[in-house]
Amino acid sequence: MKTFRYLENVSTLLLDQEGCIGCGMCTAVCPHQVFTMENKKSSIQDLDACIECGACASNCPVAVITVTPGVGCASYIIQTWIKGRDAVIECC
Amino acid sequence: MSLQTELKPMQELPMAQSSEPCCGPPLEPPSKQYEKAGYAVSPYTKSFIKKANRYIPQIKTNLCLGDRLGSIRVRLGVNRSAYKIPPGIYCTGTPDHDSPVLVSANYKLSFDTLRSELKEVACWILVLDTRGVNVWCAAGKKTFSTDELIRQVKECNIEQLVLHRDLIVPQLGAPGISAHQVKKECGFKITWGPIRARDIQHFLANDRKPWAAMREMTFTVMERLVLIPLEIVLTIRPVLIILALLLLVSGINNDIFSFDQALIRWPFIAGGLGLGLFGGTVLVPLFLPWIPGRSFYLKGLITGLSCVLPLTLLKLNSLQPFEHLAIIMTALGISSYAAMNFTGATPFTSPSGVEKEMRRGIPLQIICCLIALAAWVTTPFLGI
Numbered sequence: 001m002k003t004f005r006y007l008e009n010v011s012t013l014l015l016d017q018e019g020c021i022g023c024g025m026c027t028a029v030c031p032h033q034v035f036t037m038e039n040k041k042s043s044i045q046d047l048d049a050c051i052e053c054g055a056c057a058s059n060c061p062v063a064v065i066t067v068t069p070g071v072g073c074a075s076y077i078i079q080t081w082i083k084g085r086d087a088v089i090e091c092c
Numbered sequence: 093m094s095l096q097t098e099l100k101p102m103q104e105l106p107m108a109q110s111s112e113p114c115c116g117p118p119l120e121p122p123s124k125q126y127e128k129a130g131y132a133v134s135p136y137t138k139s140f141i142k143k144a145n146r147y148i149p150q151i152k153t154n155l156c157l158g159d160r161l162g163s164i165r166v167r168l169g170v171n172r173s174a175y176k177i178p179p180g181i182y183c184t185g186t187p188d189h190d191s192p193v194l195v196s197a198n199y200k201l202s203f204d205t206l207r208s209e210l211k212e213v214a215c216w217i218l219v220l221d222t223r224g225v226n227v228w229c230a231a232g233k234k235t236f237s238t239d240e241l242i243r244q245v246k247e248c249n250i251e252q253l254v255l256h257r258d259l260i261v262p263q264l265g266a267p268g269i270s271a272h273q274v275k276k277e278c279g280f281k282i283t284w285g286p287i288r289a290r291d292i293q294h295f296l297a298n299d300r301k302p303w304a305a306m307r308e309m310t311f312t313v314m315e316r317l318v319l320i321p322l323e324i325v326l327t328i329r330p331v332l333i334i335l336a337l338l339l340l341v342s343g344i345n346n347d348i349f350s351f352d353q354a355l356i357r358w359p360f361i362a363g364g365l366g367l368g369l370f371g372g373t374v375l376v377p378l379f380l381p382w383i384p385g386r387s388f389y390l391k392g393l394i395t396g397l398s399c400v401l402p403l404t405l406l407k408l409n410s411l412q413p414f415e416h417l418a419i420i421m422t423a424l425g426i427s428s429y430a431a432m433n434f435t436g437a438t439p440f441t442s443p444s445g446v447e448k449e450m451r452r453g454i455p456l457q458i459i460c461c462l463i464a465l466a467a468w469v470t471t472p473f474l475g476i
Contacts, residue, residue: 003381004311004438007445028284029266031309032440052442053232055266069267070443071232073436074388077447 011050012068017041019064026056026065134177136207141186144252151182153211159204166201167318169325175200176224181248185214189255192296194285195241195265197222197230202289209289213296216253220244228439231268238270242278250280260285260300263307309439316377319437323373327430331369335362341465345472353472360411360419361468364400368423371395372430377437388441389432389453396427412475418468425460428453 013034015026022040027033032049035042035056044050054069071077126140126147127133133149135158140147166172176198183191184207193216196206203219210217220240222230230236245251245259261269263284271282286295286306295302338361343354375395376383383391400423404416411419432453435441 004440005386006441007386007448010444010448011442012444025271028307029263031264031287031307033308049440050442051440052444053267055231055263058238058268058270059266059272061272068444069232071436072438072441072443072446074432074446074450075436077443077450 005048006051008048011047011052012066013044013047013050013052013056014066015042015044016064017043019062021062023061025059025061029055029059031055136177136204141183144249148253149182150186151184151207151217153184153207153213155204155208159200163201163204167321169322173224177203177219179219179221179244181244181250181253182217182219183215184210184217185212187214187216187253189253191215191254192300193218193250193254193259194292195220195259195261197225197227197236197265199224199226199230202226206289206292209292213293215296216250218244218248218250218259227262228264231265234268236265236268238268238273238277241269241274245274245278245280257281258283260295262289263287263302311380311439313378316380319434320374320377323377323430323434323437324369326433327369327373331365334365338362338365341469344469356410357415357468360415361422361464363403364419364422364464365426367399367403368396368426369430371397371399371423371427373434375399376427376431376434380438387449387453388435389428389449389456392428392431393424393456395431396423396425399423399427412471414467414471414474418464418471421460421464421467425457425464428460429457432457 015035020041022037022042024037024042026035026042027037031053032046032051034044034046034050036045037043050067051072052067052069054067057063057065057067057069124140135156136151137149138152139150141150142148162175166175177200179198191214194206195218196202198219198221206217218241220230220236221244222235222240225233225235227236241259241261250259251257257280259274259280260283261271264287266284269282271284275281283300284302285300286292286302287309288306291302291306295306339354339358340349342357342361343349343351345353372392372395375398376388376391379395380391383394385391385394397420400420404420432446432450435446435449
């Protein structure tokens with residue numbers, strides 16, 4: 001998303017390129033075009049566009065992508081502070 | 093001529109042979125096989141088609157007035173959590189065993205958006221039980237999930253309906269669904285469909301290959317505009333409580349409390365609150381890309397200030413300097429907080445980023461509100 005940029009250097013996204021099999025699934029599921037394919041390996045081309053939705057990590061068949069997934073929503077985070085991370089949280 | 097010869101016997105009367113009874117509806121047709129005791133046919137169901145020994149609802153692809161009013165209602169936040177349809181299998185047109193299977197959520201707004209884009213498309217629609225939440229949010233909460241998809245594929249016996257083993261899942265469902273696990277556990281391969289329902293026909297026509305624009309998230313003025321009513325509605329309850337508290341503190345003076353003083357002063361601080369809310373819930377979403385700063389709490393400070401400054405520049409003679417300060421600080425704190433809460437409605441904020449800005453924004457908002465409260469309460473004592 002070129003028109004909207006959020007905070008920089010905050011994403012928890014990590015890719016272990018060694019183990020990548022080049023299936024391209026991460027490029028297909030990422031809604032912000034964070035990944036690109038180079039020489040049959042995926043690489044992170046735009047880390048600051050990452051919203052940590054977790055689509056890439058849950059769809060990587062060799063599990064070389066890790067991210068702390070979550071919801072980028074202030075009222076949701078406030079509730080996790082109050083009720084704890086595992087609580088059932090009512091929001092949108 | 094006797095009466096008896098004039099009248100024909102009962103059984104020869106035409107009325108007895110026709111299907112018209114003496115009163116009530118006609119005898120024909122009898123109840124349909126798909127009508128079941130305790131169930132009602134939903135208004136979006138056009139008919140039923142019989143496939144693999146069962147009746148599958150064939151749904152309408154045009155929305156009626158009720159659907160549109162329902163959309164407006166949930167956009168206003170009225171009874172939003174109950175706006176859902178039963179999960180299971182539906183179809184549009186007359187699909188066969190080669191027709192695509194589209195997967196969706198059981199939020200009625202999502203379902204309506206999808207079916208209205210399926211004119212002249214014959215397909216199966218597998219609706220997951222996301223508790224009435226849209227695909228993106230449900231995927232984040234893991235109700236639009238691998239397990240739920242596998243469960244519905246099995247429960248609805250999708251393999252009896254189609255010969256292929258492909259499911260088209262909206263790309264925004266990917267955070268909740270692991271394609272390789274679905275393939276492993278039920279044999280169906282997932283093709284990631286476009287983000288927006290309006291692209292689905294092009295996607296199908298293009299050999300199920302999306303082009304770049306279908307894969308990219310957008311957040312246009314219209315997409316932001318429809319979110320504003322809900323942002324406002326969600327603030328109503330806390331705002332009413334704050335307004336009541338402000339009425340109380342507006343009356344505090346040397347004689348402990350004066351209701352007359354409260355009534356005179358209250359509208360000004362309530363105005364500050366209102367302007368702050370307007371800045372945070374209306375101006376921030378509307379002018380989002382053009383407001384400086386990346387953090388939402390900063391954007392909120394800017395819009396809050398731009399709303400409240402004209403009011404204080406009016407040089408209202410009845411107001412003291414401290415009161416001006418209180419009004420400005422109220423607007424800033426509220427606008428910043430409301431703007432920060434809008435992060436949840438945007439498609440480009442990360443939880444790490446939101447948490448980072450909250451650690452800076454919330455202390456600032458609390459300071460603003462405390463200064464506002466202190467300045468507002470002390471004015472009647474100090475006269476400044």
